[in-house]
Amino acid sequence: MILSLKKTMVPVFLLLFFILAGFGIKEQIANNQEKIQLSDEDSVWDIYEKLGKIKINQVNSEIEGVSAEKGKDIIHTGSSSKQNGKGSTGNQSPYFKCTACHNTEKEFSDLSDISAQNRLDYAEDHNLPFLQGSSFYGIINRVTYYNDDYQKKYGxxxxxxxxxxxxxxxxxLCATQCAQGRELDDWEIESVIAYYWTLGLRLKDLSLSDNDRNKIEESINQKSKQSEAIQLIEARFLSKSPAHFAEDKAFEKMESSVMENKERFQNGKKIYERSCLHCHKNKRYSFFSLDKSRYSFNNLMTRTKAGGMGSIHKITRHGTWPLAGKRAYMPLYPTEKLSEDQLDDLRIYIENMSEGKDLSKSK
Ligand code: HEC
Ligand code: HEC
Structure with a gap:
């Protein structure tokens, strides 16, 4: 009797076991499907979307022939294959490539500290030019353009x-005014935007603390506190490139202790090499040639003392204007792109070099 009860109980237990185990597995599968783990390569926009933000600046892929490759070619070489893919378009500008004034790489180690010196240090460490325009890296994560004084002065x-x-x-605007070239067709603009989407910020760029990263993950998985999570992300980069212009200052003699400061000389050298020479070496983007000869430094120094448009104080703060018809011009540097201290460093470098004093070589 007892034996037969045991015998019938075995399949019942087994059945119960399988049912319970089955539930467990089902639950596990459901959990695994929901739990999202963030990875370094995740794009900031994808994370935003998971937090309920609506994407802006999406590519209109209904326009025929749009591609990120074409956009990349336009930015880096000035032309691309045509809309129908056959042959090549005409050059966008006879004077400039977009990369004369814009990088396409990240420009700051900490994207929430966009000081001009942080940018120069980063350019030095990563062998990048130091230019008047903001990088296209992360541009689809910005919401306004030509900010502050560009609007105040030219709005x-x-x-x-x-x-x-x-x-x-x-x-x-930049294609026709900055680059002084032809208008871009709608498929070309859309292709540039498609290329920009490949340069969007990624999670790793934000250098979030583990704690904040976990909070964001939790917020996505639990579908709660989304606006707090968005704020944590937004605090880690700027959603616009600030731009403030400075007045040009008059030439004044500098104290010899300042003039002999090797660190400042070295900083000025970086600016000269990574910025001025980017466009002026071998007349790359300008008819005015600069190099590291005594002649170049003397020329700049004489004009700086004279205080005319060729003075480094005037040219950096005002730039030049495209006179009488289309031609190349030099954009001004807002203080975010060249600080007042950096401009002094540049002067210290140029003045010493014009006197044959290369402080980087002296002990
Ligand atoms: C001669 C220099 C120069 C050239 C060439 C140039 N740009 Fe610019 N561009 C600038 C400057 C200066 C700004 C000012 C705002 C900034 O970038 O911070 C700017 C701003 C922009 C902005 C807005 C950026 C922002 O965050 O405010 C876009 C977009 C842009 N340019 C696209 C282009 C494209 C596309 C090309 C090539 C077809 C191009 N630019 C060529 C100098 C230039
Ligand atoms: C984005 C490219 C670019 C950068 C960077 C640049 N320049 Fe220029 N610069 C030009 C262009 C273009 C002109 C206009 C002259 C021409 O070619 O017709 C010009 C003009 C000048 C002139 C006036 C030349 C003349 O004949 O009157 C001086 C001086 C000058 N630049 C110095 C500098 C210095 C110093 C720096 C670095 C702080 C610098 N430039 C950075 C493109 C640039």
């Missing part, structure tokens, strides 16, 4: 005003 010009909040207009 009365309709396309500059419109460019403040419209990336497509900002691209067209």
């Amino acid at each position: 009365h010009i309709p396309i500059i005003k419109a460019s403040n909040t419209d990336l497509r207009k900002a691209i067209q």
